[in-house]
Amino acid sequence: SQQGEEDPQALSIQEGENATMNCSYKTSINNLQWYRQNSGRGLVHLILIRSNEREKHSGRLRVTLDTSKKSSSLLITASRAADTASYFCATAARTSNTGKLIFGQGTTLQVKP
Amino acid sequence: GAGVSQSPSNKVTEKGKDVELRCDPISGHTALYWYRQRLGQGLEFLIYFQGNSAPDKSGLPSDRFSAERTGESVSTLTIQRTQQEDSAVYLCASSLTSTYLETQYFGPGTRLLVL
Known part of the structure; x- marks a missing residue:
């Protein structure tokens, strides 16, 4: 069963604005990852944050993790039309030390030029 | 180097027929994962391989589904x-090892439509 829930389900912003997506999960995790998917096909790995980390940056991306609330957020700053895609969070459960990932339902982001 | 490839890209089949979906992982990656994505949904884990063995098949929806790695x-x-409920995109991913520390690299997927 799906573990993650994301909100909003859909987000539409203007180019240059920031986009924030949230993810909640249910069980203890080893890490949480964010992926991007264009046109419903292959996923691209964006960033991984470990359970003992609280914040991580990669270029225009900022991810936070609050294990006490079992939630994470992905912030994309100064958005571009090319950021239009679906974004998924995925967790690696602590009960399984493998890379098996449990995905959220995703947030569809539209960035208008 | 080449990424993960999958074939076919698209497959249309009739209800009751058997289908085979193929995944070629990145060379040297020992771990391989299969996921299914229904329209508008997130990915569902199906099975993963470490080498040629499958320690976790818990996501396979029924005994109609099987996978092997050679x-x-x-x-x-x-x-x-x-x-018809098997219609979905089937995605394969590989990683260097099967630990949770590794990044998974995804293929483009096979879009399966069962009529």
Whole structure:
């Protein structure tokens, strides 16, 4: 069963604005990852944050993790039309030390030029 | 180097037929994962391989689904007696090892439509 829930389900912003997506999960995790998917096909790995980390940056991306609330957020700053895609969070459960990932339902982001 | 490849890109089949989906992982990656994505949904884990063995098959939805991996390389996901609810995109991913520390690299997926 799906573990993650994301909100909003859909987000539409203007180019240059920031986009924030949230993810909640249910069980203890080893890490949480964010992926991007264009046109419903292959996923691209964006960033991984470990359970003992609280914040991580990669270029225009900022991810936070609050294990006490079992939630994470992905912030994309100064958005571009090319950021239009679906974004998924995925967790690696602590009960399984493998890379098996449990995905959220995703947030569809539209960035208008 | 080449990424993860999958074939076919698209497959249309009739209900009741068997289908085989293929995944070629990145060379040297020992771990291989299969996921399914229904329209508008997130990915559902199906099965993963470490080498040629499958320690976790917990996501396979029924005994109509099976997968194998040979030579620590190519993997095949087989769906027997396909049903309309099997229509989805089937995604394969590989990683250097099967620990949770590794990044998974995804293929483009196979879009399966069962009529």
